[in-house]
Amino acid sequence: MTDAETIERLRRIGWRGDSLPTDGLRLARVVAQHRAGYELHDGEALFGAQPAGHFLKRSLDPTERPAVGDFVEVEAGTPPHIVKVLPRRTVLSRAAAGERYERQLIATNIDYVLVLTGLDGDFNPARIERYLSLIEGSGAQSVVLLSKLDTREDAEESIAALRERLAEGTAIHAINGKDADCIELLAQYLQPGDSAVLVGSSGAGKSTLTNTLLGTERMATKAVRAHDSRGRHTTTHRALLQLPSGGCLIDTPGMRELKLTGDENLDLFADIEELAEQCRFADCGHGSEPGCAVQAALDSGELLAERWRNFLKLRDEREDQAATLEARLRRQRGGRPPTRPHGPRGSREKE
Numbered sequence: 001m002t003d004a005e006t007i008e009r010l011r012r013i014g015w016r017g018d019s020l021p022t023d024g025l026r027l028a029r030v031v032a033q034h035r036a037g038y039e040l041h042d043g044e045a046l047f048g049a050q051p052a053g054h055f056l057k058r059s060l061d062p063t064e065r066p067a068v069g070d071f072v073e074v075e076a077g078t079p080p081h082i083v084k085v086l087p088r089r090t091v092l093s094r095a096a097a098g099e100r101y102e103r104q105l106i107a108t109n110i111d112y113v114l115v116l117t118g119l120d121g122d123f124n125p126a127r128i129e130r131y132l133s134l135i136e137g138s139g140a141q142s143v144v145l146l147s148k149l150d151t152r153e154d155a156e157e158s159i160a161a162l163r164e165r166l167a168e169g170t171a172i173h174a175i176n177g178k179d180a181d182c183i184e185l186l187a188q189y190l191q192p193g194d195s196a197v198l199v200g201s202s203g204a205g206k207s208t209l210t211n212t213l214l215g216t217e218r219m220a221t222k223a224v225r226a227h228d229s230r231g232r233h234t235t236t237h238r239a240l241l242q243l244p245s246g247g248c249l250i251d252t253p254g255m256r257e258l259k260l261t262g263d264e265n266l267d268l269f270a271d272i273e274e275l276a277e278q279c280r281f282a283d284c285g286h287g288s289e290p291g292c293a294v295q296a297a298l299d300s301g302e303l304l305a306e307r308w309r310n311f312l313k314l315r316d317e318r319e320d321q322a323a324t325l326e327a328r329l330r331r332q333r334g335g336r337p338p339t340r341p342h343g344p345r346g347s348r349e350k351e
């Protein structure tokens, strides 16, 4: 097979490059990761593979292991082995829940992150801001999707308030994830060669939308609890799927906790930072100081109190995480072994 033919084949699973690595090994994309190994697709066929021994070393940063969305080089064998992860174009990660600092990959080599929130009890602008902050540093573009439009007659108000709250130019679409109209609406993010990942709480409708875009009931879905709209963690593993539109879509398990990594820059709140620079005192605590521009904006309604609170929360969390990250890197430079225990097959989904 010529390089051009191989590239053509790989395009079907989201390959963006115009050339191939020179070592002649088989290239494939990670479409799923299970405890027992990886599922790969080479544009033509699905096959199982195991990670090569060097990926299992305890000292290896878990983010260097193959993850869903990665393009990898594979050595033939029974089973085939993943020997190398190709450089990632974009990386979406979060800090894992729990005390220890650990970065967890959500997906790699993606163009769009579709942040899905239900217009039912799931609707939560602060959580959307948290997602958008995490996505800022990923290299991918964020798209806000509001599902279950069909269940809310008064949805317009929530949607308008969200548009007002998020930065101008943020893509926001309200959808009925069960309706095939979504296919056309979202086609702009799912063209041949595009890769998108769906993220959001359990029950938001990620798998429902995935099935609509696929045109088949491939992913299992389950009704949410009536009293609080919570889902039941139906999807348990990430899965990369090829869509009829030519794009690739990664469905993910609903996330319980979404911790910042410490790498975010909170561009989303740049206007607040600017505002704070206008306070009379350079060290203004934005409490009861005279000449506080933030208080003035809060009083006038120009700055939404809830958005201000969320900014403070995210800012503090980011600073904490950045300090923890820094301390860890310092320890590593000191040559002491990292203390993170992990299983031999990479980290399990912790959602």
Ligand SMILES: Nc1nc2c(ncn2[C@@H]2O[C@H](COP(=O)(O)OP(=O)(O)OP(=O)(O)O)[C@@H](O)[C@H]2O)c(=O)[nH]1
Pocket: 147, 148, 149, 150, 151, 175, 176, 177, 178, 200, 201, 202, 203, 204, 205, 206, 207, 208, 209, 220, 221, 222, 223, 224, 231, 232, 233, 234, 235, 236, 252, 253, 254, 255
């Ligand atoms: N009416 C309506 N129901 C929807 C819509 N989207 C999802 N649902 C319903 O919401 C419930 C949860 O949907 P799922 O697709 O399983 O949610 P999920 O985000 O994949 O959840 P996890 O896999 O647990 O993370 C199902 O009963 C869906 O039928 C929508 O746009 N309109």
Ligand SMILES: [Mg+2]
Pocket: 206, 207, 208, 219, 220, 221, 234, 235, 252, 253, 254
């Ligand atoms: Mg699901």
Ligand SMILES: [Zn+2]
Pocket: 276, 279, 280, 284, 285, 286, 287, 289, 291, 292, 293, 294, 295
């Ligand atoms: Zn101030």
